[in-house]
Amino acid sequence: xxxxxxxxxxxxxxxxxxxxxxxxxxxxxxxxxxxxxxxxxxxxxxxxxxxxxxxxxxxxxxxxxxxxxxxxxxxxxxxxxxxxxxxxxxxxxxxxxxxxxxxxxxxxxxxxxxxxxxxxxxxxxxxxxxxxxxxxxxxxxxxxxxxxxxxxxxxxxxxxxxxxxxxxxxxxxxxxxxxxxxxxxxxxxxxxxxxxxx
Amino acid sequence: xxxxxxxxxxxxxxxxxxxxxxxxxxxxxxxxxxxxxxxxxxxxxxxxxxxxxxxxxxxxxxxxxxxxxxxxxxxxxxxxxxxxxxxxxxxxxxxxxxxxxxxxxxxxxxxxxxxxxxxxxxxxxxxxxxxxxxxxxxxxxxxxxxxxxxxxxxxxxxxxxxxxxxxxxxxxxxxxxxxxxxxxxxxxxxxxxxxxxxxxxxxxxxxxxxxxxxxxxxxxxxxxxxxxxxxxxxxxxxxxxxxxxxxxxxxxxxxxxxxxxxxxxxxxxxxxxxxxxxxxxxxxxxxxxxxxxxxxxxxxxxxxxxxxxxxxxxxxxxxxxxxxxxxxxxxxxxxxxxxxxx
Numbered sequence: 426x427x428x429x430x431x432x433x434x435x436x437x438x439x440x441x442x443x444x445x446x447x448x449x450x451x452x453x454x455x456x457x458x459x460x461x462x463x464x465x466x467x468x469x470x471x472x473x474x475x476x477x478x479x480x481x482x483x484x485x486x487x488x489x490x491x492x493x494x495x496x497x498x499x500x501x502x503x504x505x506x507x508x509x510x511x512x513x514x515x516x517x518x519x520x521x522x523x524x525x526x527x528x529x530x531x532x533x534x535x536x537x538x539x540x541x542x543x544x545x546x547x548x549x550x551x552x553x554x555x556x557x558x559x560x561x562x563x564x565x566x567x568x569x570x571x572x573x574x575x576x577x578x579x580x581x582x583x584x585x586x587x588x589x590x591x592x593x594x595x596x597x598x599x600x601x602x603x604x605x606x607x608x609x610x611x612x613x614x615x616x617x618x619x620x621x622x623x
Numbered sequence: 624x625x626x627x628x629x630x631x632x633x634x635x636x637x638x639x640x641x642x643x644x645x646x647x648x649x650x651x652x653x654x655x656x657x658x659x660x661x662x663x664x665x666x667x668x669x670x671x672x673x674x675x676x677x678x679x680x681x682x683x684x685x686x687x688x689x690x691x692x693x694x695x696x697x698x699x700x701x702x703x704x705x706x707x708x709x710x711x712x713x714x715x716x717x718x719x720x721x722x723x724x725x726x727x728x729x730x731x732x733x734x735x736x737x738x739x740x741x742x743x744x745x746x747x748x749x750x751x752x753x754x755x756x757x758x759x760x761x762x763x764x765x766x767x768x769x770x771x772x773x774x775x776x777x778x779x780x781x782x783x784x785x786x787x788x789x790x791x792x793x794x795x796x797x798x799x800x801x802x803x804x805x806x807x808x809x810x811x812x813x814x815x816x817x818x819x820x821x822x823x824x825x826x827x828x829x830x831x832x833x834x835x836x837x838x839x840x841x842x843x844x845x846x847x848x849x850x851x852x853x854x855x856x857x858x859x860x861x862x863x864x865x866x867x868x869x870x871x872x873x874x875x876x877x878x879x880x881x882x883x884x885x886x887x888x889x890x891x892x893x894x895x896x897x898x899x900x901x902x903x904x905x906x907x908x909x910x911x912x913x914x915x916x917x918x919x920x921x922x923x924x925x926x927x928x929x930x931x932x933x934x935x936x937x938x939x940x941x942x943x944x945x946x947x948x949x950x951x952x953x954x955x956x957x958x959x960x961x962x963x964x965x
Contacts, residue, residue: 478734481738501767552733
């Protein structure tokens with residue numbers, strides 16, 4: 426129990442620290458990397474709660490794929506870091522309003538009255554929460570699950586249709602043409618008469 | 624209190640028992656690679672340090688250790704130094720779930736396969752950070768190539784692992800091995816052959832090895848993401864790459880070639896003849912086979928062009944895995960023997 430407590434307080438502190446640093450660091454790449462650290466720390470917390478499936482999915486979906494693409498884009502942007510906080514005062518009222526709304530919502534929804542501080546039931550090592558999750562997801566929540574899948578599919582198709590520019594503008598290689606290429610058409614062997622030694 | 628401390632010390636000892644031989648294996652894998660490629664190209668490879676070049680990895684290690692670490696003047700120094708550390712850490716952490724024999728495993732967790740996938744997906748950060756922090760165009764291009772390639776092939780690899788998950792009905796690596804018991808033809812390589820091939824190709828791409836080593840592409844971008852690195856920082860990237868190669872090989876032998884199980888199980892005479900061989904010998908032999916395959920492929924195939932790499936990953940490997948997941952699910956549902964008749 427002692428080790429678990431140490432791990433919990435250490436990662437919780439790390440989570441708060443990295444979330445804070447994500448907001449205050451000037452360089453967007455460093456912000457993104459702190460966000461990655463925050464994701465990893467929260468996945469550790471989930472694993473401590475015996476939600477190992479969700480914890481690992483958080484690592485390989487958000488950290489492994491989503492944040493990599495984020496970094497990809499941020500790293501390629503040229504940003505003038507010195508002048509990026511110019512509009513701080515201008516946006517302060519709106520930002521304050523949003524913060525107040527979110528804090529109010531959080532207090533309303535997950536305050537101790539509603540959420541409770543009940544410890545989750547501890548299970549033995551044999552307990553597999555992947556199986557439990559799968560059973561609930563594919564029986565009780567089958568329709569919402571399928572709906573979410575369809576929603577993602579729609580998003581994929583619309584993303585492709587937005588970025589697809591038609592055949593004329595497309596500069597990709599024609600694979601069948603490349604496969605059919607043979608040396609007879611492309612290489613011309615020229616026969617030269619042997620030159621005499623001078 | 625003291626029990627906790629003792630347990631922690633015991634875990635550290637177990638970690639050392641895994642990591643130290645792994646580092647030795649990495650060192651001698653570099654020698655094996657140079658020797659094997661040398662023989663394939665009618666050379667003899669390194670042969671000056673020690674008997675027939677046996678001391679070469681130690682000499683290389685010492686040389687890299689003593690060299691100066693140069694941080695480029697406009698580089699982001701923190702991230703520049705952190706990047707190799709972030710590359711090697713997941714490469715070593717992934718070994719926590721690998722079972723070397725029955726019950727010889729550091730952490731026998733139920734979601735072992737997911738853990739392995741999560742750790743391999745973390746390796747890309749070291750590469751991206753190295754490329755960005757170097758503040759060099761070549762390094763950055765190499766990092767972008769590498770990241771795009773790893774993300775693309777991770778999908779195919781994940782789907783291949785889903786097929787194994789369906790066939791084994793478990794994500795625990797030890798259960799996956801035990802499900803394959805019964806001899807050579809009971810292993811998953813046969814019912815999941817397309818997934819096995821896809822996993823192997825994706826494994827080559829994930830580790831940035833030939834023929835998918837565009838991240839380094841000497842002829843185009845010098846050395847890719849680690850072009851600015853020297854001395855021990857370069858050596859750490861090297862260690863991570865080879866540790867990842869060994870890890871992908873270990874995972875392949877666990878999922879498709881029955882891990883520590885003997886190939887002669889169930890064969891009348893050979894089975895009893897080889898019954899005394901400890902499981903870890905078979906496991907190491909299988910890993911060695913895959914590592915040889917890595918080197919053999921490197922010596923044989925030319926490098927892919929970048930658009931060909933992307934096409935192979937997205938348009939060929941992913942559809943193949945999706946089709947075969949359906950086939951595998953049907954086979955499990957219909958209890959096709961001898962693999963799924965439980």
